[in-house]
Amino acid sequence: MHITPLGDRAIVVELGHRPDARTHHRVQAARRLLTQPPLPGVLEVVPAHTTVTVFYDPTALMGKGHPAESLLERLSRAVRERLAALPDRGKHPPGRTVEIPVCYGGPYGPDLAAVAAHAGWTPSELIRQHVSTEHLVHMIGFSPGFPYLGGLPEALAIPRRATPRVAVPPGSVGIANRQSCIYPYNTPGGWHLVGRTPRCLFRPDCSPPSLLQAGDHVQFREITPDEFESWQEPEPAA
Amino acid sequence: MSLLILQGGMLTTVQDLGRPGYQDQGVPVGGATDTLAARLANLLVGNPREAALLEMALVGPELVCEQDALVAWCGADFPVRLDQRPLPPNRPARVPAGSRIHCGVARSGARAWLAISGGVDVPVVLGSRSTLRRFGMGGLEGRALRPGDRLPTGTPLFWAQQVQESLQRAGRAYVDWSVQPGTLGRTRTDGNRLRVLRGPEWEWFRPEAWAHFVKSTYHVTKDADRMGVRLEGPLLGLREPRELVSTAVDAGVVQVPASGLPIVLLCSRQTVGGYPRLAAVATVDQGRLAQLRQGDAVGFTEIDLATAHELVLAREADLRQVQTALSQRTG
Numbered sequence: 001m002h003i004t005p006l007g008d009r010a011i012v013v014e015l016g017h018r019p020d021a022r023t024h025h026r027v028q029a030a031r032r033l034l035t036q037p038p039l040p041g042v043l044e045v046v047p048a049h050t051t052v053t054v055f056y057d058p059t060a061l062m063g064k065g066h067p068a069e070s071l072l073e074r075l076s077r078a079v080r081e082r083l084a085a086l087p088d089r090g091k092h093p094p095g096r097t098v099e100i101p102v103c104y105g106g107p108y109g110p111d112l113a114a115v116a117a118h119a120g121w122t123p124s125e126l127i128r129q130h131v132s133t134e135h136l137v138h139m140i141g142f143s144p145g146f147p148y149l150g151g152l153p154e155a156l157a158i159p160r161r162a163t164p165r166v167a168v169p170p171g172s173v174g175i176a177n178r179q180s181c182i183y184p185y186n187t188p189g190g191w192h193l194v195g196r197t198p199r200c201l202f203r204p205d206c207s208p209p210s211l212l213q214a215g216d217h218v219q220f221r222e223i224t225p226d227e228f229e230s231w232q233e234p235e236p237a238a
Numbered sequence: 239m240s241l242l243i244l245q246g247g248m249l250t251t252v253q254d255l256g257r258p259g260y261q262d263q264g265v266p267v268g269g270a271t272d273t274l275a276a277r278l279a280n281l282l283v284g285n286p287r288e289a290a291l292l293e294m295a296l297v298g299p300e301l302v303c304e305q306d307a308l309v310a311w312c313g314a315d316f317p318v319r320l321d322q323r324p325l326p327p328n329r330p331a332r333v334p335a336g337s338r339i340h341c342g343v344a345r346s347g348a349r350a351w352l353a354i355s356g357g358v359d360v361p362v363v364l365g366s367r368s369t370l371r372r373f374g375m376g377g378l379e380g381r382a383l384r385p386g387d388r389l390p391t392g393t394p395l396f397w398a399q400q401v402q403e404s405l406q407r408a409g410r411a412y413v414d415w416s417v418q419p420g421t422l423g424r425t426r427t428d429g430n431r432l433r434v435l436r437g438p439e440w441e442w443f444r445p446e447a448w449a450h451f452v453k454s455t456y457h458v459t460k461d462a463d464r465m466g467v468r469l470e471g472p473l474l475g476l477r478e479p480r481e482l483v484s485t486a487v488d489a490g491v492v493q494v495p496a497s498g499l500p501i502v503l504l505c506s507r508q509t510v511g512g513y514p515r516l517a518a519v520a521t522v523d524q525g526r527l528a529q530l531r532q533g534d535a536v537g538f539t540e541i542d543l544a545t546a547h548e549l550v551l552a553r554e555a556d557l558r559q560v561q562t563a564l565s566q567r568t569g
Binding site: 009010048050141 | 258259261262265372373437438484485490515519520543544546547554
């Protein structure tokens with residue numbers, strides 16, 4: 001495992017090279033090992049596709065160990081010791097399955113036909129594929145609550161749009177590079193939009209605030225425009 | 239106990255030291271773009287470290303303080319006035335109820351921080367009062383301040399009341415001493431040269447790229463906000479086309495998209511990025527990023543990690559000394 005400094009208050013632990021399910025489970029196992037319990041002087045552990053980044057407070061770590069050892073050496077050693085228990089592959093917590101209702105196509109998913117054509121499918125074939133795939137939440141990033149979902153077949157290795165949209169409606173479900181995503185907020189975005197969910201993906205008053213967590217599975221379910229427009233967001237569990 | 243906003247200025251927001259701890263939920267850290275200036279402003283009015291204050295950009299706000307209070311501001315060169323009289327930076331000033339603070343237009347630099355004793359008391363969202371406008375989160379309704387807004391303020395600490403009273407007895411608006419943020423830690427005086435560390439992907443770039451980067455002068459483009467600053471200057475090319483799998487970034491990170499032109503990230507950056515990270519600005523120089531304006535020249539000087547850590551330590555030690563000195567001084 002490779003450890004590199006990122007500026008003067010974070011280190012990057014590389015756990016793989018490709019955003020696949022195996023690397024995902026290694027990243028999540030590393031995140032658990034590094035946060036339970038937290039390492040002294042460590043402020044935050046941020047998992048991504050192939051890395052965990054460990055943010056630290058230099059003032060809390062300086063001058064605490066062997067004088068000849070630099071802060072970087074000391075922190076790297078502590079991280080390596082924790083990750084000695086990291087399995088190369090093996091068991092991982094099953095994760096929850098969260099159902100996400102989606103209204104596909106039309107004004108809800110303006111790129112549905114184009115993405116289907118790229119794969120050589122009809123729009124209904126693409127929808128059938130999308131709702132029957134088990135999507136793994138690789139990470140949350142880009143915006144609060146924004147999931148990167150793995151699991152699409154090679155036929156959907158479609159690059160992002162050459163020109164990103166300036167504004168993507170919240171709830172939009174996108175596809176690019178064999179991944180799906182959901183935009184929780186009105187932001188610019190370059191993924192191809194195939195549908196839209198009425199669900200709220202991020203609530204600051206909930207703990208955790210993101211509806212989806214890395215390691216969860218997403219099951220998409222097709223709904224009609226009527227169901228979309230009349231959707232009542234369930235109250236979050238207390 | 240409140241501040242009444244008469245003019246919002248160009249972009250005045252409630253900020254504190256940000257919202258760390260939720261990056262794995264996709265939440266940017268955000269907060270004041272110069273944490274040293276914000277911490278100093280809070281110290282000068284006796285506030286705790288985490289108190290919220292106002293961050294202004296280029297055109298400052300005009301506001302009325304609706305109770306007797308102590309205020310202090312730090313940052314860019316704004317012509318701040320208290321009831322028509324100049325209010326110098328970096329020191330506590332007594333503001334009688336009903337006084338008007340007019341911040342004006344920055345003469346140089348871009349941002350300043352105005353603290354009020356007791357702190358700005360907007361609701362805490364995910365551990366912070368800082369405004370994240372992009373997602374309408376925190377601060378006052380998640381947005382910039384505008385005329386008619388009324389910001390509640392908290393209870394000042396006893397120290398602030400003592401300083402207020404001693405200023406009142408002396409018939410003065412502000413103290414005759416100041417704490418210059420530029421004197422804290424080991425400072426530099428070579429203009430806009432920022433100290434940088436090599437980034438995780440620096441070896442992805444052509445062999446001459448690093449030398450170009452640290453020898454050249456870059457200029458700030460019009461794309462400069464709380465998320466980042468786009469620079470123009472010599473192009474920084476990769477050895478071969480290569481894509482970075484999205485991974486965490488931080489304020490100060492210098493990322494280089496396919497255009498070859500670097501972007502320096504500020505604190506409201508996204509949590510993850512997919513561009514190779516050539517360099518990272520040292521923590522002690524990140525506050526200077528907040529002062530860059532379109533057309534400004536910036537250069538970069540390499541330092542090593544141990545030096546960067548010593549610089550942080552030296553600055554924190556000086557800040558602690560200021561805190562100790564202030565606690566013993568009430569006028």
